[in-house]
Amino acid sequence: MAANERTFLPLSQATPPYFIGVDLGGTNIKTGLVDDRGNTLAFTAVKTEVPAGADAGVGRMAQSIETVLQEVGLTKEAIAGVGLGSPGPMDIPAGMLLEPVNLEGWDYFPLRDRLQEKCEIPVTFSNDANAAAYGEFWIGSGREYHSMIMITLGTGVGGGIIIGDLSIDGEHSHGSELGHLPIFSDPNARICSCHQRGHLEAYASATALINRTYEALRAGRKSSLAQLVAEGQELNGLNIAQAAEAGDELAEELIMETADFLGLGMVIFLHTIDPAAIVIGGAMTFGRDETELGRRFLKRIHEVALQRAFPVPAQKVVLRYATLGGDAGYIGAAGRARVDYYQQKMNTPGTPKN
Ligand SMILES: [Zn+2]
Numbered sequence: 050m051a052a053n054e055r056t057f058l059p060l061s062q063a064t065p066p067y068f069i070g071v072d073l074g075g076t077n078i079k080t081g082l083v084d085d086r087g088n089t090l091a092f093t094a095v096k097t098e099v100p101a102g103a104d105a106g107v108g109r110m111a112q113s114i115e116t117v118l119q120e121v122g123l124t125k126e127a128i129a130g131v132g133l134g135s136p137g138p139m140d141i142p143a144g145m146l147l148e149p150v151n152l153e154g155w156d157y158f159p160l161r162d163r164l165q166e167k168c169e170i171p172v173t174f175s176n177d178a179n180a181a182a183y184g185e186f187w188i189g190s191g192r193e194y195h196s197m198i199m200i201t202l203g204t205g206v207g208g209g210i211i212i213g214d215l216s217i218d219g220e221h222s223h224g225s226e227l228g229h230l231p232i233f234s235d236p237n238a239r240i241c242s243c244h245q246r247g248h249l250e251a252y253a254s255a256t257a258l259i260n261r262t263y264e265a266l267r268a269g270r271k272s273s274l275a276q277l278v279a280e281g282q283e284l285n286g287l288n289i290a291q292a293a294e295a296g297d298e299l300a301e302e303l304i305m306e307t308a309d310f311l312g313l314g315m316v317i318f319l320h321t322i323d324p325a326a327i328v329i330g331g332a333m334t335f336g337r338d339e340t341e342l343g344r345r346f347l348k349r350i351h352e353v354a355l356q357r358a359f360p361v362p363a364q365k366v367v368l369r370y371a372t373l374g375g376d377a378g379y380i381g382a383a384g385r386a387r388v389d390y391y392q393q394k395m396n397t398p399g400t401p402k403n
Pocket of ligand 1: 228229241242243244245248250
C-alpha cells in the first residue's frame with residue numbers, strides 16, 4: 050500500500066480504546082494512532098537521525114506521539130497503550146536494545162522505559178519484524194486466521210510467527226528470525242549478513258538476487274541486464290523484475306530460483322509450525338497478485354512446498370502476499386500494545402484478536 054492510499058477513520062466512527070504504534074527504523078520513525086479495530090486515525094513520519102543518539106530519538110518519538118494526538122484532538126489519557134517496534138537484537142522483557150545493526154551507537158539503551166517516562170503511557174516493546182507480522186495477522190492478510198507466518202523480502206529477510214493469537218518472541222527475544230534458517234550445509238554455501246553460511250537470507254533477499262544476477266553476468270550469461278550494467282546502471286530488485294516481465298530469461302530464472310529457496314524455507318515452516326497462512330511481504334514482492342510475475346513467484350514457492358513437505362499442511366496452507374505494506378509495522382506495534390492492555394484487564398494469557 051502506497052502512502053497516498055492510507056485512509057483515516059474519523060474519530061466519530063472509531064471504536065475506543067485507542068492505541069499508538071511507533072515503528073522505529075534505521076531511516077524513519079512512523080507513528081500512527083489506531084482504534085480498537087486497527088483503523089488508523091492519524092499518522093506521521095519523521096527521520097530517525099540515528100547519529101544524533103538514542104535520547105534524541107526518544108524525543109522525536111514522543112514528539113510524534115504528540116503530533117498524532119493533536120491531529121485527532123485526543124489527550125494522552127485517552128490512549129490505552131503505546132506499542133514500539135524496534136530493530137533487533139533486543140531484550141524484550143528488559144525493554145533494552147542490545148547491539149542493533151540499524152541503530153548504530155544506540156547499544157544497550159533502555160528504549161522502552163525512556164519512552165514510557167517521556168510520553169507517560171505504558172509502552173509495549175516488540176521486534177519490528179514481529180510487530181509487522183502481527184499487523185498483517187490482526188487486520189491484513191492473516192486476519193481470518195489464528196496462526197500465521199510472515200516472511201518479508203527486502204535488503205534482508207525477516208519474519209514473524211503467530212500461533213494461537215500469540216506472537217512468538219522467544220525466551221531470549223530472538224524468536225522468529227526466519228531469515229537465518231540454514232537451508233544449505235555446504236561449507237561453501239553463501240555467507241549471510243550475520244556472517245554465518247547457508248542462511249535463507251543469503252539466498253532469497255533482494256541483495257542475494259542482485260548478487261546472483263551479477264555473478265551470472267560475469268559468468269557470461271546473456272541478458273538484457275548486461276546492457277544496463279554496461280551503461281553504468283546498478284541492478285536492483287525492480288530492474289531485474291522489469292527485465293523478467295519483458296521476457297528476459299536470466300532474470301526470470303533467477304527470480305524463480307529465489308522462489309525455490311523460499312520454498313525450502315516454507316517446508317521448514319510447515320514442518321515446525323503448520324500454520325494456517327504464510328504471508329509474503331516486504332519491498333521485493335514482484336508486483337504481488339497484480340502482475341503475472343508476482344503470481345508466478347508465489348505459485349513457484351508453493352510448488353516446492355507441495356513437492357517436499359507433507360501433503361496435508363502443504364495443500365491446506367494459504368500462501369498469499371501481505372496487504373498493509375509499510376504500515377504493518379506501526380499497526381502491529383499498536384496491536385501488540387492492545388494485546389497487553391486486554392491481557393492485563395482480563396488477566397488471561399493470549400487475547401483473541403476479535
Ligand atoms: Zn544469517
